[in-house]
Amino acid sequence: MKDGVNGVALAVFIFFFLAVTVMGFLASKWRKAENENSLDEWGLGGRSFGTWVTWFLLGGDLYTAYTFVAVPAAIYAAGAAGFFAVPYTILVYPLIFTFLPRLWSVSHKHGYVTTSDFVRGRFGSKGLSLAVALTGILATMPYIALQLVGIQAVLDVMGVGGGEDTHWFIKDLPLLIAFGVLAAYTYSSGLRAPALIAFVKDTLIYVVIAVAIIYIPIKLGGFDEIFAKAGEAYATVNPATEKPRGALVPGEAGQWTYATLALGSALALFMYPHSITATLSSRSREVIRRNTTILPLYSLMLGLLALLGFMAIAAGVKVANGQLAIPQLFENMFPDWFAGVAFAAIGIGALVPAAIMSIAAANLFTRNIYKDFIKKDATPEQETKVSKLVSLLVKVGALAFVLTMDKTVAINFQLLGGIWILQTFPALVGGLFTRWFHRWALLAGWAVGMVYGTAAAYGVASPTQKHFGGSSAEIPGIGEIGYIGLTAFVLNVVVTVVLTFVLKALKAPEGVDETSPSDYTADAGDRGVDTELPKLGASTH
């Protein structure tokens, strides 16, 4: 970024990466695998994870390059608007508390491993199950893309790669390295590696946050100074758009956007395949509720990290690409060796979730598309092979997002994924509480939501690109600017409800529901409830 390679920081960074890689390979010896080639082993770590490992895994999913790079970058760029991530994570926990124990119970009763499994069992609809699986895989891609951008930002700041005027290969080198490391890593070790490394990652992150939150404000003269300087910077009018850069507090016009982004993101989070995998691997339904009482600690961390965006402004960090703001702040403020530690924390913090996400998406494909539609009698070896291959393809998809979308507003990657994944909410959460919705109505609602959401996002222009420039647009009928994902979701629900009435009046076939009401409240120890989920490969229907 600045002047050449930061040797010390790079050395420390590489040291941690190597240490973590060695750990990754040793991970396969941890809780020795019975059969390394089974999908169960590679994709769910043998399902032997207890409360604490699950907690780390779930925390690892939620707090990623999104937390460390994208959110502070959004604050750096526009101020208050980027802080919606804090209410978003606050709202996640009451939702988890309410919905996920029911999903745990029914899944453990019937051997469901993915949301698609549940939807098919509940509504007796392969089409709806396919829609949910495809959406999960698609929505995961931009989320992984965000992680790649995070790793790239760190490498960029350390001086690996070049400026705008260098050869394209050198310029994109950090991205290609990030991609290569991630791919090699997931392919060889599966979910075991990320689970073990999550401990290292979280420890590193806690150390870096503690230091950053105490050391940087002191060096910058306290929060008064920081907010005063940030306030001035936001008030500066941008000559290109003739609007101020941002604000310390959202104005009237921004409040709808703020609230809808928070709510939409919260509803979307636990629909992602990787969040579901982590939840279902917990030992009992109570563990999930207990976890919701400790997980919010992560939100506090997110809030503190978000404030780094203001600190970057106060410290005089000037970068054209906002994603580089925090890594650059670390490089400016910390001694080189500690900057290296911080970069390793960000890098590993992006790598682990990206691996978990691509594994979850790959499992979804293998179980609900490959086994259901392509090869019904696949052997465990074939399944593992397909999963590994798909985990690579998912990352190639992520790379495509990075290369075609505007990297300077990385938070949009996550919000785009949210627009899609939210459309599976009515089938999943609706299905957890009632069988009233008609399967065809759910499918139609999903389709309308997906088409509207994608079209609306396509239509958003930003100063740097014509399409997919943002995730908020005018809400039809209300006239305020809101998160497209939430608007599409409301549309989805309306279509689903109306069509359900119509289809019921027409007496359209409802499909077979293989679950019964008591399945949704069953806990470990009850009759017919397996603490362990069945093998991913094993057919349950």
Place this chain on the structure above:
Amino acid sequence: MSEATTGKQPVITPTRIVIALCLAAPFVAMLWVSSYAKVEPLFAGIPFFYWYQMLWVLVSTVLTMVAYKLWQRDQRARKGGDAR
């Protein structure tokens, strides 16, 4: 919240209403953006907008814990009441 167990016990009880309120409160507080979109009063130099939301992380954690404890008690009482 509405996980009705089979039997003669009522689905809606005072305990369950409290649980529902504990879980709903963060939504009301956080989505009502205009109630906290202001700079004053500052806390340690941090504008109200930011420290208020951070405070809600702690408040919502406490609320979720209360809901969890109440729910556990509710379930235990019910299990004792209807023998399988």
